[in-house]
Amino acid sequence: MENLTGPDRNRYAAIKDWVHRHLAAWEARDGLAIGETLHPNIQFILPTINWQGRSLVQTALESYLAHYSALRLHLRRLLLDPTQQVAAVEWIGRYARPGQDGCQEILGGTVLDFNQDGLIIRWRTYLDPVRQRTLANLDASLPDEGWSPCPDPGPPLLRTAVEQVIYAYGQGWSNHNVTQLSAVIHEEMVVQPPWDYVVGRAAIEAGAQVYFANYVDTCVTPHRLILDSTQPHVGVCEQTFACTNPDTGQGGEDHDFAFFEIAQGKLRYWRTYFDTIHSAQVVEKTAGYLRR
Numbered sequence: 001m002e003n004l005t006g007p008d009r010n011r012y013a014a015i016k017d018w019v020h021r022h023l024a025a026w027e028a029r030d031g032l033a034i035g036e037t038l039h040p041n042i043q044f045i046l047p048t049i050n051w052q053g054r055s056l057v058q059t060a061l062e063s064y065l066a067h068y069s070a071l072r073l074h075l076r077r078l079l080l081d082p083t084q085q086v087a088a089v090e091w092i093g094r095y096a097r098p099g100q101d102g103c104q105e106i107l108g109g110t111v112l113d114f115n116q117d118g119l120i121i122r123w124r125t126y127l128d129p130v131r132q133r134t135l136a137n138l139d140a141s142l143p144d145e146g147w148s149p150c151p152d153p154g155p156p157l158l159r160t161a162v163e164q165v166i167y168a169y170g171q172g173w174s175n176h177n178v179t180q181l182s183a184v185i186h187e188e189m190v191v192q193p194p195w196d197y198v199v200g201r202a203a204i205e206a207g208a209q210v211y212f213a214n215y216v217d218t219c220v221t222p223h224r225l226i227l228d229s230t231q232p233h234v235g236v237c238e239q240t241f242a243c244t245n246p247d248t249g250q251g252g253e254d255h256d257f258a259f260f261e262i263a264q265g266k267l268r269y270w271r272t273y274f275d276t277i278h279s280a281q282v283v284e285k286t287a288g289y290l291r292r
Contacts, residue, residue, distance in 0.1 A: 003229040004082070011082035012230075018118040019078065019087045029071050031062030039119040046125050047255075047275035070096040070103070072138050076145065077259070079228040079236055087112045088226040088236035090259050090271075094138050106132045107143070109257035109273045111226070111238060124238075126257035126273035130194040130283075145271070146197060147190045149233065150263035156232030157262060163225060166237055166260070169267055170220035173241070176212040178205050186266035193272045195283040207287035214285040217244040217251065234261050234269075245280050252280030 004012050018037070025033035035058035044051040051057050065071070074092040089110045096103040106127060113122035131143070157165070165184050172180035182205055191198045191207070198207045219242045226236040237260060242253040254274040261269035
């Protein structure tokens, strides 16, 4: 917290405490304790759920959690933005059901908006359903995310400069313009949506060309950046990614949680979570699928 002073330092510490209290209630599978962390008018959003109100959410969660015999949450990372009173949590979840062997693992990202009293007023979770897997037990090794922070990231960018990089990246996809994309990505960049894993500028450019050849009407709209001054080279972007599959005529809009790294002024990592089931995009039209 060395980059924080005065009220921001206190608010940062408070938000961190609120997040851990909420996560502990989930791991305890305690619907009542979860409910105590929620605002009466909470908006609770999952890919196929949009619930409004603490009473509804608490009742539904108590029923839902009753079907689990164990629940574990491993935090890959936690970003806290005291200016917006918001937390972004990237996590690995594992759950077991009574009478079943092994457990299930799911990867996701959650954004928590708090009010002044530490109650969550908006809870939104984004998932990677493609990488869900069955494990022998809750203590199995954690999955490798295939990325590590840049050892020499250079000076961190100001918020306005970060916004410029993120918006330029989105415009490159919206305009189907490889040159625009290439201008903001690092030579070592890793792009990891649910159904692909692409490393390096050349491979990303080739993957973009595959995408551009298979989709039309692309519109990428960043809605919010969550930046943590104690982790100045990373951030989270909430955005929508809309496009049309010309083979089917199906249009759609993905709601994305994107964790990113900016090193030496360029995007070096972009990890997205979104609902692939209802997406207009399909795995068969990705560079990774075509390589296989």
